[in-house]
Amino acid sequence: MKAKKLLFFCSLICFVIASCEGDTPIPPGAGEKVQLSAAIEGLQTRASGSTWDKGDAIGVYMKKSGEALGPSAIVQNTKYETTGTSTFLPAKGATTITFPLDGSNVDFIGYYPYKEMIANLTYPIDLSNQSVQSDIDLLYSDNAKAFNSGKPNVNMLFSHQLAKITLTIEHKFIPNLNGIEVIITNAGINANFNLTDGTLSAPSATGNIACMVASDGATAEAILLPTSSLNGMELWFLLDDETFKYPLSSVPEIQSFDKSTRYIYNVFLDSDRTPAVTVGTISNWIEGPSTNATVSTTNENPPIIPGSKRSPYTVIQAQEYQGKAGVWVEGYIVGYFSSSSMNSFSTDLSGDVSQSNLALADNQGETDLARIIPVMLGTGSARNALNLRDNPDNFDKKVKIRGDLGTYFSAPGLRDINAYEFIEP
Template identity: 35%
Template sequence: MNTKKLLSVAFLALLLGSSCKNDAYRDLEETAENGVQFTSTIAGNSTTRVSGNSWDKDDAIGVFMKQGTGFSNVIAGNKKYVTSGNGNFSATGSDIINYPNEGAVDFIAYYPYVEQLSNGIAEVNISNQSNQSAIDLLYSNNATGYNKDSGIAKLDFKHMLSKVELNITAGPGVSSLAGLTVAYQDIFSQTTLDLSNGSFSPSNSPANILAKVSTGTTGTLVEAILIPGPYGSKNVVFTVGGNTFTWKLPANMTLESGMKYSHSIQLRTEAGITKAVAIGETTITDWIIVPGSSHVIDKDKEPIKPIDPVGVEQMFFEEDFGEQGPRANPRGRFATYTDFKNKTVKYSDLYTDSWADIRQTSTMDTHVWFPANRTTGMKIENINAAGYTKLRMTYEQAANGNNADISALKIKINGVNYPTSGTLGGQNQFSEVAIDGIASAANLTVEVSTQAAENKTGYRIDNIKIFGTK
C-alpha cells in the first residue's frame, strides 16, 4: 500500500540565504515550459522510496543548480520541485529553475524538501521512528554537465541512512507478541549531512531509540532507519509479556549508507531461560543487498529495565486494508472481507441492508468505498489503546468528484462524534484528515459512516492510523 505524503525530516533553517543568478543566467519568464524538469530513480529501482512502493502525489524535493566544486557557485538554491506521483518533477512560480544561456551546470537534490536550511547543512534526527518516510533521507548528485539543450535531467536518488528490519515470531514459551517494544540502546540519534558533497559529520547524541513495531498476520515487523556507523556490541532489547530479550549485536557490525539489513528473529523461553534467536539471510527491496547471518542470544543475566517511552508519540494502530481488494464486481463487502492488515480487532458493517465495500482500481490501491446516495458505514472494534494518552487519528479520504465536502464522512470514536470540515481536492485525489483530542480509553471503537442525503459523489477512505503518547 502506498503511504501518502507525510513530510517531517528534522532539517533546519536557509541554504545560502537566497537563490543567486550569475551573468549568464537566462532571463526567462518563470513558466513550467521554460524551466528545468526532472525524472528520477531511487537506488536503481524506478520511482521507489522507503515509505511506499511509488512516489506519491505532491511529494517534494529540494534542488540546487550549480557550477564548480561543491557550493562555490550556486545559481539556484533549494528550489521546490514536486511530482504528480510518477517520479517526474516540475516547479511553479519562483521555484522554476532556468538553464544559463552559456555553460554546463550540475544538479544536487534531496528528499524530503524543507523550506529552510542553514549553510548547506541538513540536520538529521532519527529519535522518532513512528513515521519512517519522515526520516528517510534521499540524495542525488549524479546529474552533471547539463545545459540548455539537454532536455529533462535525470536524478538518481540513493538512501543516505541505513535500514534494519526484524521479522519477529513467537517461539516456545511466548504466547503473544501483543504490546512488543523494541529498543536500540545507546546508539547515534543525530548527525548532519553536507548537501554540497553528501558527507556526514561525526554522529553524536547517543540515545535509546524505540523502533517502529507493526503487527502482521503471521509475525511482527520491526523497522528502524538508523545513522550509518559502527554498532558493534550495542544491545537491542525486546520487551513483551513482562519479559525482556536482549540481542547483543556482533562486535564488528557496521551499518553502511544505503544498505537495508533484514533478519528473522524468534523470541522464546526454554525452562525459564529467555532467548532471542536471529536466523536467516538479509533481504532487500529497493536498498542494496547485504549478506545475512544467524545469532542466538542467551537470557539476560540481570533484568533489563525496558525503555520508558513516556512523552514519545507512537503509532499503535494502522489499517491499510491489505492487498486483495477486488478490481471488478462483485466487490468485497466490508464485514466479510478477510485480508485486513490487523487480525486482533473486529470489523463489521454499521448497516445490514447497505454497506461499504473493499475495492481497488487500476490507479488506486485497496481502500473502502462508500457508494453515492446510500447510507452506509463501517466499524472497527477492540483497538488496544491501553496506556496511551493524547490520542489522535489520521486517515486519507477521497471523493469520486471535485471539491467534495470532507464532512460527509462522519467519524465516531467510542460513541463520541468528532466533526471534520473542509473541502477535498480533485476527483479521486486522496487528502489526509487528522482528528485530535480523542478521549483516552483502554479500547477504541471507530465508526465511519455517511448518509444518503449528504453523499452525492461517493467517498473513499484508506490508511487509518491512530497515535498516542505513553
C-alpha cells in the same frame, strides 16, 4: 530603448501576477524549462514503498557546471513534487527552474525529504521518531552534470545516505505480538549532512531508538546512522512479562552498518521465549552474509524511551515536548472544553458536554489551565470510548493516549490520537 523597457515591464508584471495566483512562476528573461525526473539507486525502493509516492517532495539546487555548491548557486532549495511517477514538477508557488539564456552548462544537486529551511547547506538529521520511515529516509543526488537548454531532460539519481534495519518477529505460541516493543540502544540519533559534498558528520547525540513496529508485532523497522562499529549497541525485545537483549556486535559477519544498506533480521521466539535471530540478507538496499544467534532472556532493566507506552510523557512533559509525533501521554481526564478556547474548560457533566475533546492533567481534580492539555478526539473508536458525553464515568479516570503533540485551542495539546489504554487503579 523605450520599447525594450516596455517589454521588460510587461514581462515583470506577468511574472508577479503568476506568483500572486499561486502558479509556478517563470522569471522574466528565463531560458528553457528544466525537465526533471528522479530515480532511486539500487532497488529503487524507499522506506515507505517500492517507488515514489504521490506528494513526495525533493529540494533542488542548480549551479554553474564544475563549481562547488555554495550560497551563489543559481537556484537554491527549490521544491519539486511528484504525483507518484519519476517526473517531478515545481510545487505550488515554487519557481520553475530554467536554464541560463547564454546556453552555459549547469549541474544539479538534490535531496529528499524536502525541508523548507536549510541553513548553510546543511541538512539536519533527527532519527528520534521512527513512526514514519519515509520522513527520515535521507536520499541525495549529485549525478546530474553538464546540462543546458539544448539538453533539458535532467535525470537525477538518488541514493540512500543512511542504513536500515528490518526485523521479522515470530513466536512459537503467540501468533499476534501486538504490543511488543523493539528498542536499539546506544545508536546515533542526530547528525548533519553536507549538501555541498554529500558527507555525513559524526553523531552529535546518541541514545535509544524505538523501532517502528507493525500493529501485529510481526515486523519492525528502523533507519539508522551508518556506523563502523556496533560495539555497545543492543536490540531489546519487550513483551508484557519477558525481556530479551541481543548485542548487535555478537554477529561476526556484521560489525558495521553501512549507508545505502538494509540489514534483515529474522527473529524467532521459541517455547522458552529465547529468540533465535537470523541475519537473513543485506540488500542495497546488497546481498550479504547470513548467520544465526540464540539470545537469552535478561533480568536487566530495559532501556527507557521517553514518550513510549512503557514510559509515557506526563502532561507537563507533553507541554514541553510539543512537535513530537506518535508519543504516549498519561494523565487523568479532568473535564472538557465547551468551545475552541482554553477558557471554556468545564467539569459540568449535566449540560451539553463536548464529544470532540477532553482535558488531561497529571492530577485528579486539576482546574489550573496551566497544568492541563486539551486532547482532540477526532473521530472513530477512541472518540467513542473516551468522550465524556457518552462516557461520564471516564471523569477522573487515568488513561494513556497516543497521538501527536501540537497546538490545540491555541495551547500545547495532543492531536490525531490513534490509541488509548485505561490504567486500573
